[in-house]
Amino acid sequence: MPADLTVDDATLVLGVETSCDETAAALVMGGNDVVSSVVSTQVDLHADFGGVVPEIASRAHLDVLNPVIARSIVEAGVDESRIDAIACTVGPGLIGALLVGVSAAKSLALAWDLPFVGVNHMEAHLYAASLEDPTLEFPLVVLLVSGGHTMLIEMLDHGRYRLLGQTIDDAAGEAFDKVARYLDLGYPGGPAIDEAALLGDPEAIRFPRAMMNDGYDFSFSGLKTAVVNYVRKHPDVSSADVAASFQAAVVDVLVTKARRAAQATGATSIVLGGGVAANSLLREEILGGCGVDGIQGFLPSRSMCTDNAAMIAAAGWHRLRADGPTPLDVGATPNLRLDFID
Numbered sequence: 589m590p591a592d593l594t595v596d597d598a599t600l601v602l603g604v605e606t607s608c609d610e611t612a613a614a615l616v617m618g619g620n621d622v623v624s625s626v627v628s629t630q631v632d633l634h635a636d637f638g639g640v641v642p643e644i645a646s647r648a649h650l651d652v653l654n655p656v657i658a659r660s661i662v663e664a665g666v667d668e669s670r671i672d673a674i675a676c677t678v679g680p681g682l683i684g685a686l687l688v689g690v691s692a693a694k695s696l697a698l699a700w701d702l703p704f705v706g707v708n709h710m711e712a713h714l715y716a717a718s719l720e721d722p723t724l725e726f727p728l729v730v731l732l733v734s735g736g737h738t739m740l741i742e743m744l745d746h747g748r749y750r751l752l753g754q755t756i757d758d759a760a761g762e763a764f765d766k767v768a769r770y771l772d773l774g775y776p777g778g779p780a781i782d783e784a785a786l787l788g789d790p791e792a793i794r795f796p797r798a799m800m801n802d803g804y805d806f807s808f809s810g811l812k813t814a815v816v817n818y819v820r821k822h823p824d825v826s827s828a829d830v831a832a833s834f835q836a837a838v839v840d841v842l843v844t845k846a847r848r849a850a851q852a853t854g855a856t857s858i859v860l861g862g863g864v865a866a867n868s869l870l871r872e873e874i875l876g877g878c879g880v881d882g883i884q885g886f887l888p889s890r891s892m893c894t895d896n897a898a899m900i901a902a903a904g905w906h907r908l909r910a911d912g913p914t915p916l917d918v919g920a921t922p923n924l925r926l927d928f929i930d
């Protein structure tokens with residue numbers, strides 16, 4: 589890496605993301621100016637299987653990663669020599685999928701003699717919101733809800749996070765996907781339930797709200813079982829009513845706990861992240877709740893909530909500034925954790 593690298597508003601970082609079923613590359617300047625962002629989704633490849641198949645994911649990343657990186661550079665309209673650093677997700681995620689991105693990013697760093705920065709995918713999700721609203725002020729409460737994780741995090745400053753709560757079993761998106769599969773609504777399940785729920789009555793069935801008054805942790809596997817048991821007992825029930833009532837139960841718990849966390853920590857805003865943040869009811873209820881509580885509710889666009897490489901480049905810029913480059917002998921870590929303060 590060049591010895592004279594300073595990390596400032598002009599530093600251009602190439603971000604690479606291959607941790608799950610999205611192959612993505614982006615160029616971000618100064619940690620918050622998205623110059624280009626390209627995402628190639630594999631959702632169609634996995635649809636027949638009702639979930640992500642790790643081996644198929646790795647092969648698809650191999651096929652498209654180089655063209656995706658090339659496109660991110662072309663769309664940015666810059667010469668590759670303008671890039672100052674390469675950031676890549678090193679975990680958590682699927683090992684084979686991660687390795688494709690990590691190997692490519694390290695090779696580019698070597699070939700172009702640039703610093704490499706290993707990024708924690710979860711930390712990157714925390715940075716996604718500030719890419720769309722750089723005026724967001726700490727402390728923030730971030731509700732991170734995706735197919736793989738459900739976390740309530742207090743973001744006190746760059747690099748200073750407190751884990752308030754997380755799921756003790758299924759992730760919220762996983763519950764959407766499993767219930768949708770059971771109801772035969774299609775894959776991915778979240779958008780299918782969201783759509784079906786529009787035609788249903790959210791009060792038709794009172795599904796359980798697990799751990800509602802029990803700290804900030806979540807549990808969704810009992811809710812999924814409650815749905816299965818209900819449908820078995822009432823085979824003629826309308827799927828739309830089940831979808832709407834299930835969705836209402838999930839959203840009720842998520843919003844209640846996020847609002848409680850914001851009040852307890854004195855947060856200025858609640859920010860959503862992860863694929864489930866695209867859910868219409870969740871978005872509506874968070875905004876409504878924040879209005880009542882007198883704080884800001886920030887809802888990033890769907891493309892910023894789901895996996896993308898702009899958030900990797902942004903988190904990489906902050907990491908590079910705080911810690912410098914990551915040694916090239918770093919590997920991919922499927923169960924990489926975020927460092928939380930107590």
Ligand code: KG4
Pocket residue numbers: 608733734735736737760761762764765776777778779782862863864865866867868893894895
């Ligand atoms: O963040 P993401 O794209 O991938 C990871 O899991 O990392 O999240 C995908 C999850 C899936 O479980 C999907 O069903 C869910 O987000 N999802 C939704 C909606 N759109 C996507 N869940 C509820 N409502 C939606 N509109």
Ligand code: ZN
Pocket residue numbers: 709713734862894895
């Ligand atoms: Zn993610």
